Amino acid sequence: DTGVSQDPRHKITKRGQNVTFRCDPISEHNRLYWYRQTLGQGPEFLTYFQNEAQLEKSRLLSDRFSAERPKGSFSTLEIQRTEQGDSAMYLCASRKGTSGSLDTQYFGPGTRLTVL
């Protein structure tokens, strides 16, 4: 299997601009997660998809954040009207199933967002 891929790897934007990130999970992984990670911290859960359905959203995900997975394959995370506090690494992870070790999440390389 190829791993989880994310694009872009780095994004620098000015405050107030909109940004969109893409995640391509491992093929046949129907579960997909988005996390945010700031320096010196572990990942914070943002949202979770099973196929195309968004099943969970964290309270961290304000109205400016939206995520989609229209065909149950790749996913996009959009941040509107970015703020400096949005600067972080955005991580995507996927997993295959629910039984046994299929619950293991595999992570992409992340998109590092810097808001000036």
Place this chain on the structure above:
Amino acid sequence: AQKVTQAQTEISVVEKEDVTLDCVYETRDTTYYLFWYKQPPSGELVFLIRRNSFDEQNEISGRYSWNFQKSTSSFNFTITASQVVDSAVYFCALRMDSNYQLIWGAGTKLIIKP
């Protein structure tokens, strides 16, 4: 409440030394799963190990070994004969049987000096 504590913020050792990274967890569930991930400077979280609560056997994989002790709610990770390439941030995480969200520790930054 569920929680993962990695008390060691940063550890620095000289190459070839053995080093142990501590992980203490809290949960009231009887069925749960523990994970270790490595995050090198490139940023990608690399899965290392998964352990379920019913399997207390220690595991060894090359220079890596894990000691799971339910009595002390710990899942410690030891690197034997450390190498510079082991330098990374290491995260311990917990998942309950009731959902698939991971609860993460704050991570331990491991620096291996040549």
